[in-house]
Amino acid sequence: MDVKSAFLNGNLNEEVYVQQPPGFSDPKYSGKALRLKKALYELKQAPRAWNARLDQELKVLGFNRSVEEHDVYRRGTGSSLILVGVYVDDLIICGPDSKGIVAFKQQMKNSFDMSDLGLLTYYLGLEVKQKPREITVCQSAYAGKIVEISGMKGCNPVDTPMEQHIKLLPGKPELVANATKFRSLVGSLRYLVNSWPHLAYSVGMISRFMETPNSEHWGAMKRIIRCAAGTTKLRCRYVKGTHSKLVGFTNRDHVGDLEKRKSTSGVLFFYGGNMVSWSS
Secondary structure, three states: OEEOOHHHHOEOOOOOEEEOOOOOOOHHHOOOEEEOOEOOOOOOOHHHHHHHHHHHHHHHOOOEEOOOOOOEEEEOOHHHOEEEEEEOOEEEEEOOOHHHHHHHHHHHHHHOOEEOOOOOOEEOOEEEEEEOOEEEEEOHHHHHHHHHHOOOOOOOOOOOOOOOOOOOOOOOHHHOOOHHHHHHHHHHHHHHOOOOHHHHHHHHHHHHHOOOOOHHHHHHHHHHHHHHHHOOOOOEEEEOOOOOOEEEEEEEOOOOOOOOOOOOEEEEEEEOOEEEEEEO
16 A cells, blocks of 8 residues: 555644745735644654554554564454555555455545555565465566666676685775765665565675775676576565475585685574575
């Protein structure tokens, strides 16, 4: 669901005054200002005021905000469970009972002017496809933008994101090569890891050298981008399983960091046969 003109729903706790806007000024009160009752776009308080209003409305409807993730709300248990994910004025709603979700949507429409966008298909760069017993998630379009921004459109793709046995060391300040663009691309690649776990280790590796990247670090990053260009069809697939078993795997290298002499570990968790968490 999408809230229309979300920031206009925020209630102000401070006294805020504005000049009379052109076309709406009152000649009887020329030179006087107007006191705002609610937030307006461009006000620095507007995003916070809207978030506080939405938080209040959801709590009135019986939702509890997650302690770990403040943009996730929960109501009910079992078949009555409803989870709501919030990003500014967009709401992702999920739960096992479709009737309960429809009822919740109507409750939200009673409080705000909202649009029902139907099943989730695209959200913050994530492409989602839903079928009766499976959901797939990928970031093909987002990966394509990274390739284009990096100036590597039409590059030769590779199957692996990093060369075997590669050893990277910190760069020297006098050898820094366009650090700002390097950091920007690394940040974009880190977001790509949300649906492509095969890039997690290599992206984590080059993230260590964002302060003073040299030509070797650039080469390692370009290798990752070439891998992304060649694996755009890969997706995370979540299938409704017959069991709810949690299985985890972990591994680490031995003193892989040549500078600080530290080891790098990685973890991977499956729930019901579906990969749900990974890090490196």
